[in-house]
Amino acid sequence: MSKKDKRVIYLKDYVKGADSLEDKIIVGSDIRPGEAVNLAVENAPVQVVTNGFDEFRVVKIKDDVNKFLENPGESLIEVTEDISMRFHQTFFGNSNKSDFLAQVRQFLGNNKFRRVRDDIFLIADELFTNFAKSANDPAKSMKFGIDANDDTVVVFCRDHFGTLNPKDMLANMQRCFDKGVKNAIKQEEGKGAGIGSYLIYTLGVGLAITVDPGKGSLVLVWLPRTAHHEDRIEMNKSLIIIEAKES
Amino acid sequence: MAFEIKVSDLNGKKCFQFSGQIDEEAEFPKMDDMPSHVLVDLKDVKAINSVGIRAWIMWFGGYPQTQFSFLNCPKALVMQMNMVEGFLPVRSEVLSLEVPFFCEDCDKEKDVLFEVGKEISIEAGQVKLNFDKSTICDSGCDPELDVNELKYFRFLLEKASEQAA
Numbered sequence: 001m002s003k004k005d006k007r008v009i010y011l012k013d014y015v016k017g018a019d020s021l022e023d024k025i026i027v028g029s030d031i032r033p034g035e036a037v038n039l040a041v042e043n044a045p046v047q048v049v050t051n052g053f054d055e056f057r058v059v060k061i062k063d064d065v066n067k068f069l070e071n072p073g074e075s076l077i078e079v080t081e082d083i084s085m086r087f088h089q090t091f092f093g094n095s096n097k098s099d100f101l102a103q104v105r106q107f108l109g110n111n112k113f114r115r116v117r118d119d120i121f122l123i124a125d126e127l128f129t130n131f132a133k134s135a136n137d138p139a140k141s142m143k144f145g146i147d148a149n150d151d152t153v154v155v156f157c158r159d160h161f162g163t164l165n166p167k168d169m170l171a172n173m174q175r176c177f178d179k180g181v182k183n184a185i186k187q188e189e190g191k192g193a194g195i196g197s198y199l200i201y202t203l204g205v206g207l208a209i210t211v212d213p214g215k216g217s218l219v220l221v222w223l224p225r226t227a228h229h230e231d232r233i234e235m236n237k238s239l240i241i242i243e244a245k246e247s
Numbered sequence: 248m249a250f251e252i253k254v255s256d257l258n259g260k261k262c263f264q265f266s267g268q269i270d271e272e273a274e275f276p277k278m279d280d281m282p283s284h285v286l287v288d289l290k291d292v293k294a295i296n297s298v299g300i301r302a303w304i305m306w307f308g309g310y311p312q313t314q315f316s317f318l319n320c321p322k323a324l325v326m327q328m329n330m331v332e333g334f335l336p337v338r339s340e341v342l343s344l345e346v347p348f349f350c351e352d353c354d355k356e357k358d359v360l361f362e363v364g365k366e367i368s369i370e371a372g373q374v375k376l377n378f379d380k381s382t383i384c385d386s387g388c389d390p391e392l393d394v395n396e397l398k399y400f401r402f403l404l405e406k407a408s409e410q411a412a
Binding site: 111125126180181196228229 | 300304332398
């Protein structure tokens, strides 16, 4: 693959207004989390890559979105053979959330996950709760997964109906960055303030939202396995928004 | 585990014992006669999600005149105190919290309760820890604090600054 892929734009070389950033891979060495969200809101779909993440991995994902939807963990990291580092479950619209979370908690009991355990538990809760809200059919299924190696943990949730709206998620996240969570909650009294998306994004170092309308949606977070929570929440984050085009 | 609030008296003050998961199923009751100072024991809180965070902020925000003192804060809530601005009510303090340790010798995690004013003190704008490591694990073990010490207790410094202002 050419290092001069036209889909990749390096922020240090970019002249504002010269090119559209829509559906481009924007690469910058120090893009702060709120800035990445603003770039995504203005140019979605778009992929914002920072903090040393390999932009050509994103090129590969865009070249085969179906493969990413089918094997999201393996598309991002080298998945190990160690089954204690892998948890995949399929759930349905009428699955019990407490049972699901109990299984996640049991898997995370291994002290290899001690620094990410509480955060992954929260991410799992958010992903399951959002799925349950959008799955108005008890037969609709989602696949939840955790894949980990020594360095990175990937947490994802994939459905097969593809109705996720990335723009809504991004707008909610932007509101939390602009006004703070407390004010975002007050402003949206009576409605969901959407702080779940903000939390998921803040807890990791990368968030991918992929939609193939009518076929599937994927929300995926990745976290460095050994970083403390209080360090991770301050790290820059990559933000990958992909909307598959109908072929 | 369903969320519950039990009310009791502790050292002459009203004490609310929160337990369970604070999520979309959690109901925070309307309190008509909220005292001016309340202890909130969080020992049995298992987890909180975004809907729970919203409910927490709205409920505590409904009693701006009450001083809340939080005891036995689990790690999951300490995370929110550092991550979500406004999670701790304006008139509040944290009296004790869980601090994680890890022992390489016996390969075990230990969550230890530290009290503010005892194991934790704030001096000249910094958090100081004073504890006996030998009591945390088995004899001969050398457990290490498993947090970024400068950042895990940051919410205490921010609270101290707010109250000084």
